Amino acid sequence: MTDARIVPDRLDTRASRLLRSWEALLLALAVAIFIANAFASPYFLDPWNLSDATFNFTEKAMIAFPMALLIISGEIDLSVASIIALASTAMGHALSLGAGTPELVLIGLGTGLICGAFNGLLVTRLGLPSIVATIGTMSLFRGVAYIVLGDKAYTGYPEAFATFGQGYVAWVVSVEFVLFWILAAAFAVLLHVTSFGRTVYAIGNNPTAALFSGIRVVRVKFLLFLMTGLFSGLAAVCLTSRLGSTRPSIALGWELEIITMVVLGGVSILGGSGSIFGVVIAAFVLGMVTFGFGLMNVPGIVMSIFIGVLLIAVIALPRLIARLRPHRHA
Amino acid sequence: MKSRELLLAVIIVALVGLIATRFPAFARPANLANVLNDTSILIMLALGQMAVILTKCIDLSVAANLALNGMVVAMLNATFPGLPIPLLMLVALCLGAALGAVNGLMVWKLDIPPIVATLGTLTIYRGAIFVLSGGAWVNAHEMSPAFKALPRASLAGLPVLTWIAIVAILAVWVLLTRTPLGRAFYAAGGNPHAAIYTGIDVGRTRCAAYILSGALAGICGYLWVSRYAVAYVDVAGGFELDVIAACVIGGVSIAGGIGSVGGAILGALFLGVIKNALPVIDISPFWQLAISGTAIIAAVAFNARAERTKGRVILKSAETA
Numbered sequence: 001m002t003d004a005r006i007v008p009d010r011l012d013t014r015a016s017r018l019l020r021s022w023e024a025l026l027l028a029l030a031v032a033i034f035i036a037n038a039f040a041s042p043y044f045l046d047p048w049n050l051s052d053a054t055f056n057f058t059e060k061a062m063i064a065f066p067m068a069l070l071i072i073s074g075e076i077d078l079s080v081a082s083i084i085a086l087a088s089t090a091m092g093h094a095l096s097l098g099a100g101t102p103e104l105v106l107i108g109l110g111t112g113l114i115c116g117a118f119n120g121l122l123v124t125r126l127g128l129p130s131i132v133a134t135i136g137t138m139s140l141f142r143g144v145a146y147i148v149l150g151d152k153a154y155t156g157y158p159e160a161f162a163t164f165g166q167g168y169v170a171w172v173v174s175v176e177f178v179l180f181w182i183l184a185a186a187f188a189v190l191l192h193v194t195s196f197g198r199t200v201y202a203i204g205n206n207p208t209a210a211l212f213s214g215i216r217v218v219r220v221k222f223l224l225f226l227m228t229g230l231f232s233g234l235a236a237v238c239l240t241s242r243l244g245s246t247r248p249s250i251a252l253g254w255e256l257e258i259i260t261m262v263v264l265g266g267v268s269i270l271g272g273s274g275s276i277f278g279v280v281i282a283a284f285v286l287g288m289v290t291f292g293f294g295l296m297n298v299p300g301i302v303m304s305i306f307i308g309v310l311l312i313a314v315i316a317l318p319r320l321i322a323r324l325r326p327h328r329h330a
Numbered sequence: 331m332k333s334r335e336l337l338l339a340v341i342i343v344a345l346v347g348l349i350a351t352r353f354p355a356f357a358r359p360a361n362l363a364n365v366l367n368d369t370s371i372l373i374m375l376a377l378g379q380m381a382v383i384l385t386k387c388i389d390l391s392v393a394a395n396l397a398l399n400g401m402v403v404a405m406l407n408a409t410f411p412g413l414p415i416p417l418l419m420l421v422a423l424c425l426g427a428a429l430g431a432v433n434g435l436m437v438w439k440l441d442i443p444p445i446v447a448t449l450g451t452l453t454i455y456r457g458a459i460f461v462l463s464g465g466a467w468v469n470a471h472e473m474s475p476a477f478k479a480l481p482r483a484s485l486a487g488l489p490v491l492t493w494i495a496i497v498a499i500l501a502v503w504v505l506l507t508r509t510p511l512g513r514a515f516y517a518a519g520g521n522p523h524a525a526i527y528t529g530i531d532v533g534r535t536r537c538a539a540y541i542l543s544g545a546l547a548g549i550c551g552y553l554w555v556s557r558y559a560v561a562y563v564d565v566a567g568g569f570e571l572d573v574i575a576a577c578v579i580g581g582v583s584i585a586g587g588i589g590s591v592g593g594a595i596l597g598a599l600f601l602g603v604i605k606n607a608l609p610v611i612d613i614s615p616f617w618q619l620a621i622s623g624t625a626i627i628a629a630v631a632f633n634a635r636a637e638r639t640k641g642r643v644i645l646k647s648a649e650t651a
Contacts, residue, residue, distance in 0.1 A: 128630045131388075131445070132584045135571060136626035143620025150616045248616075256449060269443045299465065301563065305457030312450035316440045 022266040022318070026281045033285060037292035044295055051172035055242065057261070057287030058176040059235045060254060061279070064261045065187040066228040068279050071262055072191075073224055074204045074271030075130040077119060080232045081254035082141035087111040087236035089145040092154025092246035101160040108237040109230060115141055116229015120222040138255065145248040154246040165242025176238050180283075183231070188276040200224070204271030260311050261286055285310075334581045334636070338596045342603055349607050356610050363488060369602030370495035371550045371557075373595050375569075376576040377502040378543030380594040383577055385536045386519040386586030387437060387444035392547045393569035394455035395429045397561075399551025401459045404468040404477075404561035411474040418477070422548040429455060430544015434537030444536075452570070459563045470559035481557045491553055498546060503591045505542075515539055519586025575622055576601055579629040600625065 037044045044050070063080050070077055090111040091104045099107065115137070122133040167175040191197040202210040203217050211217045240246055265282035267274025286307065293303045350357035375392050382389045399422045406418060429451070436447040470478065481491035506512035517525040518535040525532050555561045580597025582589030601622055608615055 122627065122631075126631050127634050128627075129584050129634075132574075132578050132630045133627065135574060135578075136623050136630060139571065139575070139619050139623030139626060141623070143617070143623050146616040146619050147614070150614060256453070259449065263446055269446050299460065301457050301460040301465075304453040305461070308450040308453035308457065311453075312436065312442065312447060315442050315446055316436070319440055319442070 023275065023278045023281060026264070026266065026278060026285065026314075030281050030285045030288065033288050033292065037288060037295070040292065041295040044292065047172045049291075049295075051174060051177070053287055053291035054174065054177045054180070056290045057283040058174075058180045059239050059242075060258050060261060060286075061180055061283040062183055062231050062235045062238070063228065063254075064258050064265070064279050064283060065183055065276060066224065066231045067258055068262045068265065068267050068274055068276060069187070069191060069197075069200050070224045070228050071259075071267050071269060072204045072271055072274050073200045073221060074207060075123060075221060075224065076134065076259070076269075077225065077228045078131065078134040078255050078259075079115065079119060079138040079141055080228060080235075080258060081251045082138045082145075083112055083115040083229055083232035084236040084239060084251040084254065085145040085248055086115060086141040087233045088240045088246040088250050089148050089154070089248065091236070091240055093148065095154060095157060101158055104157070104161055105164075105237055108240070109233040112229045112231070112233020112236060113226060114229070115232070116226045117222075119229065120225030123225060124218045124222045142248065149246070149248045155244065157241065157244055161241050162244065163241070165238045165240070176242075179234075179238070184276060184280050191276055196220070201272060204273070257286070257307075260307060264311060264314055334632075335590065335592045335596055338580065338593070338600065342596065342600055345600075345603055345607070349611060353610050356607065363492070365602055365606045366495075366599070367489050367492045368606060369598050370491050371554055372572060372576055372602060373495050373598040374498045374546045374550050375543075375573040376580070376594040376598045377498060377591065378546035379573045380577050380580075380582050380589050380591075381502070381506070381515055381539040382444075382536075382543045383574075383582050383584060384515040384519045384586060384589050385532075385539045386522065387536050387539065388448065388574070388584075389430075389433060389540060389543045390445065390448040390570050391429070391433060391451040391455055392543060392573055393566040394452045394459075395426055395544055395547040396551040396554060396569070397563070397565040397567075398429065398455045398459050398462075399426050399548040400555035400565055401463055401468070401551075401561045401563075403552045404473060404555045405463065407474055407477045408468050408472040411477075415476055415480050419549060419552050422552040423545050424548070426548015426551060427541045427545035430540040430542070430547070431537065433544070434540030437540065438533035438537040456563065459565075463561075463563065465563060468555075468561040473556070473559060478556050478559050481553050491557065494549070494553065498549075499591060499595060502542075506591060511535070511538060516587055521587070572601060572622070575626045578626055578633075581629070581633060583633060584630075597629075 067077060067080065087108045091099075091108045094104060094107045119130075119134055119137055122128050122137070123130045126133075164175055169175055169178050191200065199210065199215045199220050202213070202215055203220060207217055235251075239251060243250070261282050262274075262279055263269055264285065265274065265279035267279065289306060289310075290300075290303055293306070294300075346357055346362070355361060375396070379389055379392060402425060403418045403422050406413060406421065433444075433448050433451055436442045436451075437444050440447075481489060481494075483490045485493055504512075506515065514525070514530045514535045515538075517528065517530050518532045522532050525535075554566060558565075576598040577589065577594055578584065578597070579600055580589070580593035580595070582594060582597075604621055604625075605618060608618055608621075
């Protein structure tokens with residue numbers, strides 16, 4: 001009994017210590033990028049520009065939070081961007097049938113929930129590996145959006161609907177930015193304070209041990225897929241509202257950016273460790289890099305090289321350092 | 331495993347037969363040869379991807395690798411039209427292998443999870459195309475006639491593109507079934523720990539699989555660009571998912587260690603037949619994405635079910651014994 005308690009405790013503190021230093025590193029990087037941007041462009045420190053910059057990451061971060069939980073539990077969802085496309089298409093279709101703003105929001109969230117449930121059923125009931133199952137649903141969900149829309153687009157969303165993506169709560173603080181902080185706080189509490197959060201870590205570290213210690217692994221995983229779907233639906237509402245139109249290619253390639261955000265935030269792609277705080281900083285880092293480069297007229301695709309290098313470097317560096325450490329001891 | 335490939339072959343034949351009942355021209359040998367030719371690049375990439383997946387890894391950077399190589403050879407051809415085509419193909423092969431080796435070394439030496447490493451190189455390789463070309467296209471009129479003619483040239487009734495795919499199929503088949511390295515691919519993915527105890531260097535084996543995948547992507551880069559006579563940043567965008575889909579439909583297990591050359595070819599052909607059949611039966615090409623998505627899910631569900639019943643049988647016999 002005591003042995004059983006010592007093992008997870010030791011794993012826990014080691015992991016959290018590592019994470020704390022990781023987040024410190026990331027925070028330093030964020031500050032460095034902020035200062036570099038402020039020097040590089042005189043327009044960077046303008047409050048409205050900074051406010052605009054937050055749109056680069058708020059919608060992606062809404063999905064990155066539940067995705068972080070999903071990846072910590074040892075699963076992954078590659079279909080999130082396609083869920084946005086399908087949810088947005090469903091909203092556009094409802095709009096063409098005369099739906100008002102509340103119905104549109106409900107349909108967006110509902111579509112996300114249904115897609116999440118479908119992913120969850122494939123993984124938990126049929127026992128499919130989540131990476132392949134969601135590659136499949138990634139094609140399927142966006143495929144349905146293409147079948148419905150083809151090369152056309154839905155436009156003409158009502159003015160009230162524009163609040164979500166274009167509205168401001170006060171001065172330069174956008175509705176999306178407030179939503180981002182609320183979700184960050186909610187997911188931080190869920191993952192780091194509640195027993196549900198502990199079960200997510202337990203499942204990610206050892207699903208068999210978690211099952212034998214009485215955790216309903218299947219139900220927790222299903223709930224996580226459901227959550228990821230729901231918040232993809234929310235992101236669809238915000239993005240559709242901000243763009244004011246729906247095309248089947250909406251949010252194309254976002255799944256990779258969202259996973260990059262989560263991994264950059266220090267969540268282990270192998271499951272079992274990570275924190276919401278790290279994901280929040282990673283969101284700011286990615287958003288500011290994108291925005292800063294944009295101000296300097298660096299093309300988007302060159303930014304993606306930087307993000308790719310960043311992704312590999314942040315994972316390779318701790319491993320290289322860890323490799324040097326035993327040499328010092330010996 | 332054999333029955334699975336047979337089933338997939340039957341499904342493909344049935345699909346072709348069904349289409350032929352209304353459009354007999356579709357099943358004519360000439361058209362089927364066209365479908366095979368159109369699917370050649372997918373088949374070659376699927377073979378490389380299968381080797382990687384066999385070792386319990388994944389290569390998301392194949393399409394970006396292909397596009398980068400395509401741009402390099404297209405720019406070389408546009409600048410030095412005198413360079414012989416075989417030399418350009420060799421350049422593509424070596425550069426592709428080198429880009430694959432970058433993936434492999436990260437997985438082997440730095441122990442970076444394959445999905446993260448290749449996600450990173452996917453964006454880096456795509457970005458490199460932009461840096462190299464400045465976002466400009468290399469168009470048909472800038473390419474030499476010989477550059478564009480090779481994949482179309484006919485040899486014994488089939489285009490050279492198809493012949494290259496056939497050679498690649500034979501080479502990968504020999505590699506996987508007749509060489510120690512091929513067996514090591516299976517061992518490294520089937521049970522990495524057991525593989526280490528039998529003296530197989532799992533990391534090196536994985537790196538070799540990435541180099542194979544990269545080399546095939548390199549060759550396909552030249553073939554793609556010369557076939558469509560245009561090179562730009564977004565060539566084959568998102569094609570890595572088609573490649574993985576072909577493997578999964580062909581019965582390659584994403585958990586590693588399971589898969590065959592025949593399965594990968596049939597998986598690619600299944601997608602190829604659907605892609606070529608949709609315009610014939612007058613269904614909007616917009617349906618293709620949803621159909622391949624459904625096929626992937628069905629194929630994985632079939633794989634999972636097959637593996638699960640196997641487990642049950644063992645348990646039952648243990649109980650009765």
